[in-house]
Amino acid sequence: MNMRCRAFLGLICLFFLAPLLTSQDVEKALVHRLNLALSFPRDENVFFQTTPFIALDNERNIYAVDNRQHVIFKLDSNGKFISKIGRKGQGPGDLEWPWLISVWNKAIFVADNTSISIFDLQGNFRNKFRTFHPLISLAPTDDKIFFAQIENGKIIHAYDYNGNKLYSFGNKYSVDYVIYRGWSNGAIDNWLNAGKLLYAGSRIYFITSLFGDIFAYDLKGNLISQKRMETNEFIEKNRALYFKKGMVNKGDGAFFHNKLFEDAYYYQGKIFVLLSSPAGNSCGEDIWQLDEKTLKIEKRYVLFNKTQRDKNWLRSLVVTSDHTGNNLFYVSLYDSKDFVINIYK
C-alpha cells in the first residue's frame, strides 16, 4: 500500500471516529501538566512559620507575607534572601497579623488586622490607613486601591492612597439568615461573599470563591458583565448548601467553607484560578486559565496527582513569564512538611 492510500484510509477512519470523541476527551486535550522548576525557601535566613501570601514585582523579586512572624520576606528571583519588611506592632511601618499583599506601581500594599500599610519596594514605610470592616481582597491601581469588604450592603470600595474613601459599588449576595442558626449576619456575609478582586487595566473583576461568579466592573463601578464559571457539581452543591439548606452552629464554631478556589490572578488578558484541594481533586486539575473576553476556561493545568493534592494546602498564586515567554506559576503551599513557594512551568 503506498503512502497516498494510507493517508486516504487514515482520513476515512478519522471521519468516522471523530463523532465518537466525547466532550470530556476534548477537555482532556486542554489539560497541561506543569513541572516543578524551583522550590523556596533556599536560604537559611528564611523560614516560613505559615503558608505565605505572595506577590511579585517587575524584576520577579518575591514578597512573601508570613502571618505568624508579622513580616514580609523579600527574596530575589532565585530565592535568595534580600530583606525583611515590617515588624510586629501597630505603629507606622509595623504589621500585626498581615495577610493580603499586592505589588503595584513600585509599592507594596499589605493588609493586616488593623490597617492597610503601603511600603516602597525597598521596604521604606509610606503610608497607613484603616478600613474598619473585615477585608476580603484588595487590588491596587495607579491612583486608587479597591477593597472587597462588606460595608453598608456594598462589596467593593475605592480608596485613594491616603485612605480617603471615594465610592462603593457591587452588591453582596442576599441570603435568608434564618437558615443559619447560631451565626451572626456579618460573619455569614463575610463567608458567602469571599472572593478575589482582580485589576485588569480598564476593568475590575470580582470572582466569588464559593459560587464561581465573575463580576466585571469598569473603574467607575458600573457592572459590565456577570458570568458564572462553567458550572460543575462543586458549584451546584455549594449553591444548594449555602442558599437553601443553610447551617446550624453546633457550638464548635465550625463553618463548612467549601471553596472552589484559593486564589486568582490576572496576567496579560487571562484570569488564572488556583483551585482548592477538594475542587482540584473533583476534576483532577489545579489551575484554570480563563480568557478575559469570553470568561471561559481555555486551559487547565495539573500540578499534582490526587494523593499529593490531598496532602498539599494551597494558598496563593502569582503568574508571570520568563525571558522566553513561557508562563511561570508561583504557588505557595504547605506540603505536609514545610511551608514553601514552588515555581512551576
Added chain:
Amino acid sequence: MAVVFYYFAKINNCIYLLEKQIRKLGPQYTEIGTLLYFINEVNTLCRPCAKYEQLKNDYFRVLFLVKKDYSDHDIENFAHSFKILPHHEIQRMTDAWEHVYKVCNSNRRGINYNFLIIIDDKGKIIEIRRF
C-alpha cells in the same frame, strides 16, 4: 509597706483610673448616661459584640476614643462605616487615656481589645464590656 501596696494597687486599677479620667471630661459627661468606647481595632469578626446600633439614642452621650495615630481620613471613614450620629463624638486618645486603656487591656495573651464602658448619670461605671 501596706500603704505602698495599697497605692500601687490603686494606680493600676482600671475602674479607679477610668472614673478619675471621666471626672476630668467635665460635667456634661456625667449629667446623663454616657457610653465610652475604646477603639483599638474594628475589622475583626468580634466587632458586632458592641451593639452601637441598639444603644445609639439621645438618652446617651457617646464618646469614641480611638488610637492616637488615627488620621483624619481614618476618623471620617470610621464615622461613615458605623453610621455614627453627628452629635456623637470621636476623639483621639490622649496620653492619659492611652495609659488607662493599657491598664484596662492588660491580659496574658497580649491581645488589644476594644472596650465599651457604660457610665451612669453620676459618673459611676455600671459595666465594662470587652470585645
